[in-house]
Amino acid sequence: MQDNRLLIIDDDQDIGELFIDIGESLGYAVIHTDDPDQFKRYVREWHPTVIVTDLQMPNADGITILRFLAAIETPAKIVIISGMGPKIIHFAETIAQHRGLALAATITKPFVLAEVQAILDRLKAPSELAAEALRLAIENDEIQIFLQPKCQVSTGEVVGAEALARWVHPRLGIISPNVFMAIAELGNLTGPILTRVMTQAVAQIKTWSTQALDLPVAINISARDIDALDLPDHLEAICARAGVPCDRIILELIEGSSLDVSADALDVLTRLRIKGFHLSIDDFGTGFSSLLRLRQLPFSELKIDRSFISSIRSEDDSMVIVKTIIAMAASLGMNCVAEGIEDAATVQRLLEWGCSMGQGYYFGRPMPPDQFDEWMRSSGNTNTGSKKAMA
Ligand code: C2E
Ligand code: MG
Ligand code: MG
Numbered sequence: 001m002q003d004n005r006l007l008i009i010d011d012d013q014d015i016g017e018l019f020i021d022i023g024e025s026l027g028y029a030v031i032h033t034d035d036p037d038q039f040k041r042y043v044r045e046w047h048p049t050v051i052v053t054d055l056q057m058p059n060a061d062g063i064t065i066l067r068f069l070a071a072i073e074t075p076a077k078i079v080i081i082s083g084m085g086p087k088i089i090h091f092a093e094t095i096a097q098h099r100g101l102a103l104a105a106t107i108t109k110p111f112v113l114a115e116v117q118a119i120l121d122r123l124k125a126p127s128e129l130a131a132e133a134l135r136l137a138i139e140n141d142e143i144q145i146f147l148q149p150k151c152q153v154s155t156g157e158v159v160g161a162e163a164l165a166r167w168v169h170p171r172l173g174i175i176s177p178n179v180f181m182a183i184a185e186l187g188n189l190t191g192p193i194l195t196r197v198m199t200q201a202v203a204q205i206k207t208w209s210t211q212a213l214d215l216p217v218a219i220n221i222s223a224r225d226i227d228a229l230d231l232p233d234h235l236e237a238i239c240a241r242a243g244v245p246c247d248r249i250i251l252e253l254i255e256g257s258s259l260d261v262s263a264d265a266l267d268v269l270t271r272l273r274i275k276g277f278h279l280s281i282d283d284f285g286t287g288f289s290s291l292l293r294l295r296q297l298p299f300s301e302l303k304i305d306r307s308f309i310s311s312i313r314s315e316d317d318s319m320v321i322v323k324t325i326i327a328m329a330a331s332l333g334m335n336c337v338a339e340g341i342e343d344a345a346t347v348q349r350l351l352e353w354g355c356s357m358g359q360g361y362y363f364g365r366p367m368p369p370d371q372f373d374e375w376m377r378s379s380g381n382t383n384t385g386s387k388k389a390m391a
Contacts, residue, residue, distance in 0.1 A: 007048035036060035070099035083109035131187030146366035246276035255287035306340025
């Protein structure tokens, strides 16, 4: 049987045919149906790897379909496709996540062909070959950090940097973490990547310290890494070897993974904090954290997901959410960072609402470390305020 099997339920025949064309060109076996009973049979017997479901059909609705998929615990990646408004789509996403489905993407009709192509391409099972290639790339030092400035919203002053991993492939050029981290998760390679990123980040801090620059660096951690009980000692040893104090590092965990923690993970998070590492919740607003959970866990910073920041000027809901998160962070005594700031009008809004720190193309894109230094010099940043970025 083919590795990649795509099943789509949609009453629109044209859309069905389009998915067959795109899917097959990407190496999927594709089945389209508009009949819910037939759909259920295919799910049970054909075991699709990707399922695309419309929300509104004359003889079925997407919410019932999602309930069925959750009940049989399908491991398939789910894509919701709909022409309904953003609120309904958001509810459907929430339901899918609550029911434990692997929601992979949402497509709004009318859609751009290239968008569907990119999504389906991303959802293909990474082959053994891809994991092996990535393992070799890690050994050959092809995983390199890019640095994105983290700035004071009011002045633009740089108060830190986030290290974002890139696969600098000798033939294919720069590959995004959105592509290779999925391969890393499946191939058990997130640990070796973390070691590479952490080692480069502390080396960078060390270099800056010889130039009288004191900038903390944030690095991203996968959910699976915080279950390793030796993680705190491992990261501490990397800092110690470079002679860099642990409190110069902020560890970012994405919301869903960081707040629903096992006993081992809680042990790890607490020991990381005791050793001086700072902990930040990344992509805040995309998971389901309760205030109680936020209080219980040793995080000192939250980063508002870029999807809310990019839409605060056009969507009232996003505006309310962002304002509320900023106020909530302040009342919990946490630093708040807005991600994905792209224009001056957004900066203005965030300032009015009391958000002190931000990241985004407006301030600076992720850059190779030497370009980052060059950019710092040319933008007149000499950094005096790094302590402000810390809790
Ligand atoms: P993240 O940690 O939330 O990082 C922010 C992402 O938003 C980065 O994408 C950055 O390039 C992008 N970004 C920043 N400002 C803007 C903006 O103004 N507009 C837009 N459109 N985008 C902006 P990137 O570098 O592709 O990284 C994607 C994600 O991959 C990261 O999201 C992080 O979750 C993950 N990642 C990156 N490096 C690592 C790593 O070393 N380990 C792990 N586990 N995950 C990593
Ligand atoms: Mg991050
Ligand atoms: Mg983020």
